[in-house]
Amino acid sequence: MGEVDPAFIQAPEHRPKLSVIEAQGIPLIDLSVLSSPDDTFDDALVAEIGDACKKWGFFQVINHGVPLEKRQRIEEAARKFFAQPLEEKRKVRRDEKRVVGYYDTEHTKNVRDWKEVFDLTVHDPTFIPASLDPDDEEIDEWHNQWPEYPPELREACEEYAKEMEKLAFKLMTLIALSLGLPGNRFQGFFKDQTTFIRLNHYPPCPAPNLALGVGRHKDAGALTILAQDNVGGLEVKRKSDGEWIRVKPTPDAYIINVGDMIQVWSNEAYESVEHRVMVNSERERFSIPYFLNPAHYTIVKPLDELTNELNPANYRAYNWGKFFTTRKLSNFKKLSVENIQISHFKIQELSNKLEGGLTIN
Numbered sequence: 394m395g396e397v398d399p400a401f402i403q404a405p406e407h408r409p410k411l412s413v414i415e416a417q418g419i420p421l422i423d424l425s426v427l428s429s430p431d432d433t434f435d436d437a438l439v440a441e442i443g444d445a446c447k448k449w450g451f452f453q454v455i456n457h458g459v460p461l462e463k464r465q466r467i468e469e470a471a472r473k474f475f476a477q478p479l480e481e482k483r484k485v486r487r488d489e490k491r492v493v494g495y496y497d498t499e500h501t502k503n504v505r506d507w508k509e510v511f512d513l514t515v516h517d518p519t520f521i522p523a524s525l526d527p528d529d530e531e532i533d534e535w536h537n538q539w540p541e542y543p544p545e546l547r548e549a550c551e552e553y554a555k556e557m558e559k560l561a562f563k564l565m566t567l568i569a570l571s572l573g574l575p576g577n578r579f580q581g582f583f584k585d586q587t588t589f590i591r592l593n594h595y596p597p598c599p600a601p602n603l604a605l606g607v608g609r610h611k612d613a614g615a616l617t618i619l620a621q622d623n624v625g626g627l628e629v630k631r632k633s634d635g636e637w638i639r640v641k642p643t644p645d646a647y648i649i650n651v652g653d654m655i656q657v658w659s660n661e662a663y664e665s666v667e668h669r670v671m672v673n674s675e676r677e678r679f680s681i682p683y684f685l686n687p688a689h690y691t692i693v694k695p696l697d698e699l700t701n702e703l704n705p706a707n708y709r710a711y712n713w714g715k716f717f718t719t720r721k722l723s724n725f726k727k728l729s730v731e732n733i734q735i736s737h738f739k740i741q742e743l744s745n746k747l748e749g750g751l752t753i754n
């Protein structure tokens with residue numbers, strides 16, 4: 394990644410501004426009540442989570458119960474892995490058959506990202522549809538590829554994954570309660586989950602004004618739990634005015650964002666928010682997102698309890714496995730068409746009717 398290949402250059406309207414607006418108001422939520430002996434999901438916390446999901450779609454949590462040593466261990470192992478020569482990393486590279494592993498050519502919205510990644514699934518194997526064809530019922534198995542070095546990477550990742558799952562389920566309980574649902578409403582979707590963890594490395598970039606570490610995007614799954622280091626670079630599109638806001642690193646905090654699936658399940662009570670990553674010319678940056686995803690056979694649609702005649706479903710049902718496979722295969726190379734998005738499943742009837750003359754006030 395020495396010089397800047399034109400594949401990395403963002404269109405002028407998507408280039409980052411080098412003057413940074415630090416996050417004003419991304420909620421910082423203290424989860425310490427969850428560690429109390431009776432493990433209560435107290436009302437004030439539920440309200441706080443609901444408010445953060447509605448207004449921002451992003452928040453940070455502290456006192457989350459994840460031991461700091463577990464995080465430090467995976468961060469350290471990730472640094473050692475990425476510090477190796479490219480030939481070593483390529484021994485565990487992802488390809489069209491082995492979909493998880495090392496990878497340095499990801500494209501977001503058809504522009505190459507200034508980063509290298511190592512992906513692993515939390516369930517090994519993970520079951521996923523073999524093809525995009527809706528009528529093809531063949532299922533593939535994804536297996537993790539572990540590098541020889543550093544030898545502790547595997548255990549560090551597996552232990553971290555267990556901690557992330559505990560936190561993710563607590564957060565999904567809080568989110569369910571905040572939507573007026575039973576706390577365990579989402580639990581059943583994750584039995585055969587397709588959750589994965591990504592180790593991100595963003596090397597210094599000679600043209601941080603032209604390229605991005607990750608281009609603007611929304612996360613497709615249910616929920617993301619992100620550990621970022623102290624360099625900073627994550628920007629969130631503020632819902633109130635569309636301004637890109639930098640999420641300032643907070644030591645030992647996790648950044649949580651609502652994914653597209655919660656947007657659909659909640660029938661847009663909560664929205665998945667666009668974000669991107671800026672790079673810089675001096676310091677490399679590391680981050681570790683955990684993407685909570687349901688079983689491949691999950692049919693995603695607005696929950697019946699959250700829709701009615703006055704608030705009809707805004708989305709048609711879609712199959713998560715097919716959606717995920719389509720995303721994975723298309724992120725693999727530059728395409729001439731837009732990647733699959735939940736907006737492709739949006740029900741347009743109502744807006745068409747409104748445009749046709751109906752008015753609401």
Ligand SMILES: O=C(O)CCC(=O)C(=O)O
Nearest residue numbers: 593607621627670680682
């Ligand atoms: O590195 C980060 O801060 C965020 C990465 C991200 O948004 C992603 O991998 O989906």
Ligand SMILES: [Fe+2]
Nearest residue numbers: 610611612668
């Ligand atoms: Fe993301």
